[in-house]
Amino acid sequence: MTDVPPDEAVRSSNSSPVNEVPYSIYSRKEKWLIVAMVALAGFYSPLPANIYFPAIPTIAKAFNKSTDLINQTVTVYLVFQGISPMLWGPVSDRRGRRPVYLVCLSILVGSSIGMALCPTDSFWLLLLLRCFQSGGSASTIALGAGVIGDISTPKERGGYFGMFNLGPMLAPCIAPAVGGALSQSLGWRAIFWFIVIMVALCLLCIALFLPETLRSVAGNGSIPVPRHLRPAIPVVGRKAVMSSPSSDDILNRNPKQSLNPFILFTYPDVLVLVTFTGIVYAVNYTITATISSSFAIIYPSLSETVLGLCYLPSGAGMIIGSSLTGKMLDWEYARIKAKKGDNFTIEYARLRIMPFYLLLFIGCVIGWGWCLEFNSHVAVPLILAVILGWTSIGILNTTMTLNIDILQTRSSGATACTNLVRCSLAAVLVSLIDRMTTRMGLGWTYTFWGGICALLLPLMFLEMKMGPRWRGKRDLAEKAEEA
Template sequence: MPEPGTCGNNLPESHDGEKDLNRHPTDNDTLHEQTRPEKSEQPEGEAEEKGETPNVKVEKPFSIYTKREKWLIVGLAAFGGLFSPLTANIYFPAIPTIAKAFGKSIELINVTVTVYMVLQGLSPMVWGTIADRIGRRPIFVACLFILSLSCVGLALVPTNAYWLLVLLRAVQAAGSASTIALGAGVVGDIATPAERGGFFGLYNVGPMVGPSIGPIVGGALAGHLGWRSIFWFMCIAAGLCCVFIFLIFPETLRALVGDGSIPPPAYARAPIPILGRNKEYMSAELPPKKRFQNPLKLFLIPEIIIPLIFSSVVFAVLYGFTTPMSTLFMEAYPFLNETDIGLCYLANGGGMLFGSTISGKLLDKDYQRLKRSLMKKAAADPEKYANPEDVTKSENWPVERARLRTVPIYIGLMAVVCCGYGWCLQEKVSIAGPLLLQLLVGFLVTGSMTSIQTLIVDLAPGQSSAVTACNNVVRCLVGAALVSVVELILSAIGPGWTYVLFGALVAAFTPLLFLVMHMGPRWRARRRAKAQSRAN
C-alpha cells in the first residue's frame, strides 16, 4: 500500500506520523492509487452516437515495475539483507583461533560478539529512519560500503591492537545490520498488501539463511586459509553486492518516486536504469515533503509492540538451537569433526530456505481466503457494502487476523519439535533425528517470522524501514540475553529439559497473538477517535 506522501491528487495524504498509525493501512490506499479516471473529452452518449468507444477508467498499478522486476528488486534486497546475520555468524568458528592470535581469553574475544550484537540492534534505528526520509538506495550503498571498509580493516588489524578489533567489529555491525531494515522498506514500497507476503518470503531467504551458512563458510576459511581470510571474503562479497545495488538498484521510496515513475533526486538515481524503463504511467506531481516521524513512538502502539515481543522470543529460541549446536553435537556424536559439525548447520538453513519459499505464498493465499470469506458476508449486507470488494477498504478490515491466524499453528508445532530435539540429543539417538528436527525448526520459525514481519509493515505505512529496525532492536536484545545464559541452562538441567523449557516459552507467549487479533482493530479505532477529538 502506498506510503504517505505518494503523488496524485486522488491519494490519501498524511503529514503526521501519528495520524498515519491511527488509521489502518487497508487496500483502500492501494485502490486509490491504482485507479485514476481519465478525463473524458466528450460525453459518453455523444461518443456512442459517433460509433466511437467511450473513454473508460484506466486502472493504475500500485507500482510501475513488472512482476519480474519486483522479484529482481526484492532478490537484490535479500542479497543485501544476507550480510547482517552472515557477518555475525561467520565469525564464530574463528573465535578460538583469534583468541590465540591476539593472546586474549575467549571471554575477551566474546566481547567483540557482544559489541556486534548491541550495534546490530541499535544502528538500524538510525539508518532505517534516515532511509524513510531520503531514500533506500543511497543508504543501502552507504551501509555496504562501510561494511566493506570495516572488513578490510579487520583483515589487516595488528594482533597487538585488541581495542581496534573491538572498534572495527562495532563499525562492521553498524554497516551490515541495517540492510535488513532497508530491504523490508523496499518490499513495503513496491508490493501491495495482497502480494506482500510472497515477496517477504523471498526477502527473508537472506536474513534467515545467513545464520546457517555463516559457520560453514567461516569454519572452512579459518581452517584452510586463516582467520583473516574470513574478512577478505566478506569484503569481496559485500563489495560485489554494493556494486550491483549502486549500478542497477532503483530508488523505491514512495515519498520520493511515488509509484516509481517520478525521477528521483540525482543522488538516488541508478547509473544503469534497466528496471522500470517501460513506464506506462507518468505521475504529474511531486509528493509533498514528509515530516520527521520518531521511530521510538512505534513502541507505544500495542498492535506493533506485542508482535515484536513475540517475534523476539521466537528469534531467541532459534539462537538457542544454533548457538550451542556444535558443543551439543560433539558431545552426543563424538565421531563428528569440525567440518562435519559445520555441515550439520545446513539442516537448519535448508528448513529456513524452504520456509521462506513456501510461507510467503501461503500467507498471500490466506489473505485472499479471508478476503473472500468477508466478501461473502458483505454480499449478504448490501446496505452496508454496495460493493463486496469494499471489505478490504474498511477501517475495520482485520489485517491482524489476515496475517497472524496461521502463526499459532507454526508455534504449536515448534513447541513439540523443541521437546523432541532436546531429548534426541540427551538420549543420543541417530543423528538423523535431531537434524530432521533442525530442518523443521528452520521452516516453522521462518513461517512465523514472515507473518509478523508482513503485519508490522502493513501497520506502519511510510515507516517500513523504521518499524523493521524496531523489530531488529527487540530481537537482538532478547536474543543476546538468551544466548548469554543458554550454556548455563544446559549445564544445569541438560538438553532434554532445556528444550522443553524453550518449547514452553514460545507456547506461553502465543496468547499474545490472539490478543492482537482480537483487540487490534479496537485499538486503532480508539486512536482514531482520540485523534479526531483533538483535531476538532
C-alpha cells in the same frame, strides 16, 4: 464483528481505484529483481557474525586472549546489530533507501578491511571494528523490508517478503561452514577478505541497478527523483510511462514521519508483534548458535567439517518454509478478503495460521532438548532442525509482513524495532544458555523455553481481536493531527 473497523487504512494506502495509476509501476519481474537485490544485501546482515564463529579459537590464540574475552566481540556485534537499524531505518524512511544502502555497505566493506589487517596486539581495535562492522551490516534487513513495503500491496507482499527473508535467514546456516573452511585452509584473516569481496560486489549491484523506491520521494515509481537517487544503469522501470501523480502518490509523498522509531513501542499492536517475534527468534537463534558446540560434545566422532555441514538442514527448512509461507500468506489474504468483505481485517488474514506454526515450533524446541539429553542418533536432531528452520521463518515472515502492513510509511522503522528486540533477546539468551544447560540439563532447559513460547499463543489471539481497534484509533488520531 461490526464494531471492528474494516481494513480501510491498509486497503486505501495499498491499492488504487480503477482508472488511477497503480500502486507500483514495476512489473512482476522487475519487482522480483528488486527483491533479489535487497535479499542479497540482507544476506550480509548476519553473515559477519556467523562466519566468525568457527574462527574464534584461532583468533583467541592469535591475539593471545582467552576465548571468553574474544567472545566479547560477539556480544558487541549483537548489541550494535540491535541498535544501528534504529538510526538507519528511520533515516531511510525519510531520505531514501539507496543512499542508506550505499553508506551502510561501504561501512561494512571498510570495517572488514580493517579487521583483515588488524594487528594482533590491538585487541581494542578488533572490538571497535566489530562495532562498525555490525553497524554497517545490520540495517540491510530493515532497508529491505522498507523497499518491499514501497513496491508491493498486501495481496502480494507475503510472497515477496518470504523470499526476501531467505537472504538473512540462510546466512547463519551457511556461514559457519564457509568460515571454518576458510580459517582452516587460508587463516582467519581470509574470512574478512571474503566478506570484503562479497559485500563489494553487492554494493556495486545496488549502486548500478537498485532504483529509489521510497514513496515519499518516488511515489509509485513514476515520479522523477534527484540525480543522486538514481541508479547508474536504470534497468528496472526504464520502460515505465511517466504520468502525473495520483492522489495515492500525493498521500505517500508527504507523510508525517518521525526520526524517532522508539515511539512505535507505544503502539500496543506493534509491541505485541515485536515481543512475539523477538522471543521466538531468540530461542531459535540460540539453538542454531549452539549446534556445533553441543554436537561436538554429544557426537565427538564428528569432524569440524561435518559439524559445519550440520547447519545445512536448518537452512533447508528455511528455504521450504519461506517459499510455502509466502505463498500461503498471499493465498490467505485473497481468500479471507473475498469471504469477509467489509469485515475483513489484515490482522486476522495474516495471523490465522500462526497457532499452527507456533505449536509445531514449540514441540520441536522441546524435542530438540530431550534428543540431545538422551544422545539420540544424530539424524533425529537434524530432522528437527529442518522443522525448526521451517516454522521459525514462517513465524518471522508472518509477523514482519503484518508489521509492514500496519506501518506502511514507517516500514523500515518498524522492522528496526523488531530487530532491536530480537537481537537484544538473542544476546541475553545466548549468554545464559550454557549456565542453564549446566544446571538444568539440555532437556529441561529447552522444555522451559518451549513453555515460554507457549505463553505467546494468547498474544496472537489478542492481536487478531484488538489489533484492528488499536490501529483504527491510531489512524484517526494521526488524521486529526494532520488536519
